[in-house]
Amino acid sequence: MVNPRPAELVVKVIPEPVLRRLPVYYQYLKKIVQDRPVEYISCTRISEDLNTLAIQVRKDLEITGAEGRPKVGYKVAEVIKAIENFLGWNNTTEAYLVGTGNLGSALLGYQGFKDYGLNIVAAFDSSPEKIGKEIRGKKVLSVKKLPEMIKRMGIKIGILAAPAAPAQELANMMVEAGIKAIWNFAPVKISVPEGIIVQHENLASSLAVLSKRLALLLAER
Amino acid sequence: MVNPRPAELVVKVIPEPVLRRLPVYYQYLKKIVQDRPVEYISCTRISEDLNTLAIQVRKDLEITGAEGRPKVGYKVAEVIKAIENFLGWNNTTEAYLVGTGNLGSALLGYQGFKDYGLNIVAAFDSSPEKIGKEIRGKKVLSVKKLPEMIKRMGIKIGILAAPAAPAQELANMMVEAGIKAIWNFAPVKISVPEGIIVQHENLASSLAVLSKRLALLLAER
DNA sequence: GTTAAATAGATAAATATTTATCAATAAAAG
């Protein structure tokens, strides 16, 4: 007889596609309750509205721990909570943003982050004209202060919205100072030591999918 | 004996993960040649620099039709061209942008798009203060003119950077006027008729992956 | 020349992810 591993050690690894779909349900359900009070909703209904398969929705929700009732469906509020808890969006995480160009400014002004438990508390830039000013209500500090501030405030997430050229160096600086996760919007792959998380955000990747699909579409007939 | 399908009808469908990786190679290779003139590069080298597996790189490049030589590797310039051709980035596609808030403005100012064969030729907004002005050098027109302009210019790609609320309506308007592909940055899933492409860009999805991985990292030990 | 090394290309195996099927359950209809 084989001894099963103790439950604590079985770290169930969640497929990335599932993780990426959860926020879609989350946004959808939040909109649902906002538009009109709905207590229950079924996977069938969700899948029709989001144009996917009911089985997939069921599988995905199962992972969050949400439980439904036959013939009725899931309690909307419970699913929202389940997704929040599962993703760790129930309590706020503070982050620093580095680079206040077009994209950086847009990210600073994005109101949606607070729904996802993310709070950008300050921005950093190297340009003297920007340092000391405020952008979208957030203080802009000199990148020279970045390491010290990361340490002092115990910041764990860094959002990198700098140009390609200085991106790697800025990432090194952040990691050195104790950042554990970098959300990278710079159009280069950055290297980090083992144990540090990098989430690469690449517009070009999405555009590639779009371009190819459009090309195929226009080519057929 | 089974008759194989004629070659023209065998539309080889490309896995989305592959499509998403191609721009990463593309950016990497462009940077390589920019930094110093390199004629050949091997999969091994690429995989080391990008921290992936050589086999994957080889498989991915194979799809673009690039050919390498044993012991030497691929001609850098040829791979770049192969990716461009494969994704249809070799000739420019014109696009309209709808919504000139923080994100819309950032997209208007993004210089990288021209490398990917995308040219945002005009922007549309409903706010009277913005109409008639220029943002990042691009004219802002009234959304009322959107359908007419799409038809007149034969625009095929619409970039939707509006708030969630009007997103669906704007999408409808675009499709009605002849748009074939929508790059959607609004934080809602939008529905379109069969045959129209929607590429959903969801920051929350990426953040979900980051959040979960960070939570797991901080939880261990 | 001959041999060794590095690499692409082809084929096969392994793994991850999606989709389908079936059984159990609770609500609603008759």
Next chain:
DNA sequence: CTTTTATTGATAAATATTTATCTATTTAAC
């Protein structure tokens, strides 16, 4: 109260994607 229906939850199958193995080829070193 019984039957029907819609639904979840569990299990299984199918498909997609990644990773490994093997072979052939080309270059460079000896």
